[in-house]
Amino acid sequence: MEQFIWNWLLVLISLLGLPAIFAWGLTTVNRHTKANLVNRYGINSQVYLGCLGIVIHELSHLIMAVIFRHGIQSVRLLKLPHLNQTNGADDDLVLGYVNHTWSQASFYQSIGNLFIGVAPIFGCTASLLGLDAWLYPGLAQAIFKIADHPFDPDWAGSWLALTTNTSSWWQLLLLLFLTILIVIGGFDLSPADYQNSSLGLVTMLILLTVATAIFSIFDQHAGQILSVITSFGFTVGLILSYSLIVSLIIMFITKLLPLRR
Template identity: 75%
Template sequence: MAQFIENLLIVLLSLLGLPALFAWILTLVNRQSKASLVDRYGMNSQVYLGCLGIIIHELSHLIMAVIFHHSIQSVRLLKLPHLNQANGADDDLALGYVNHNWRQASVYQNVGNLFIGVAPIFGCTASLLGLDALLYPGLAQAIFKLADHPFDPDWTGSWTALTTNFGGWWQLLLLLLLTILIVLGGFDLSPADYQNSSLGLTTMLILLTAMTVIFTIFKPYTVVFMKAVMSFGVTVAMILTYSLVVSVILMLVIKLLPQR
């Protein structure tokens, strides 16, 4: 029983807890950044500086909705927000949207709501990891070296890869610029995203608990299962930590910018 509880806590922390915590903090930080941009340079400035992230955000929702067989009603990957004070109509502050329906009786589609709601976190994480591998191979290799041995991280090998395998200055500058474009607009989960995720959370908790029970009972597979879970958790945590550092620095820089 003790081993099962330990395994379950690791599974829930790696697959749900850490991504949820980072998502919450990144949402708070990047909302502050966008609010400061809007205050200084107008509503459209948040779109200009976060356009790539917004597109990845909505595209992540769309891909997950298709995978879980939801009915897609309408899609807009990027749009400018606007106020309708002059004619009295409702404000339209959305930067993009994916409207979808699902069958309440389908367990698969209900579980899909969780993945659809949090999809931008993993979509942006995957995009950043891909950019790291392309523009700063040492950073991606450093992350993978830590994730490959979650029970005994290779800190020395990771540091060596980080400090010896990087591209030119223009590649690092491009990586920083693209990272800013992604983190500002991509990691901000809306209230609708959180609400959508909650619809599949209970079912997902049951499934993860059942999987943990099975892999704990069949001990030859326990280590393989737990290593895969922890490797995933370490990879996501490293990328999200990197994203959070960039987000915090960006927020501070924006707050120092002069008013238009």
């Protein structure tokens, strides 16, 4: 029983806990950044500086909605928001959208709501990891060396990969620029995203509990399964950690910019 509880906690922390904590932190920070940009450069500035992230955000929703066989009603990967100050209509502040429907009678489609809601977190994480592998391979290798053994990370090997597989200045500058475009617009989960995720959360908790109980009982491969799960969670956590650091720096920089007159 003790082993099952330990395995269950590792699975929940790796697959749900870490992404949820970072999602909350990144959403909070990047909302402040967007507010700073809007106050200083107008409502469209958040789109200009977060366009790539917004597109990845909506594409992530769309891909998951298709995978879980939801009915796609309408899609807009990127749009400029506007204030309806003249005709008294509601403000249209969304930067993109994926409207979809599902059958509540379908277990598969219902649990898909969780994956669809949090998809931008993993979509943006995968995009950043891909950019690292392309523009700064040493950074990607360093992340994997730490994440491969989360309870005994290879710090020396990670540092060696980071310092020996360096990139040119323009690659680093391009990586920084694209990272900024992604973190500003991509990681901000909307209230609708959280609400959508909650629809499948209880079902997912039940599934993870049952799955953990099964591989804990038949523990011949339990160690290997847990190693894969924790490595995945740690990799996501590392990417989201530096995304949060970049987001915090951007938030403070935009806070220091002069207000519009």
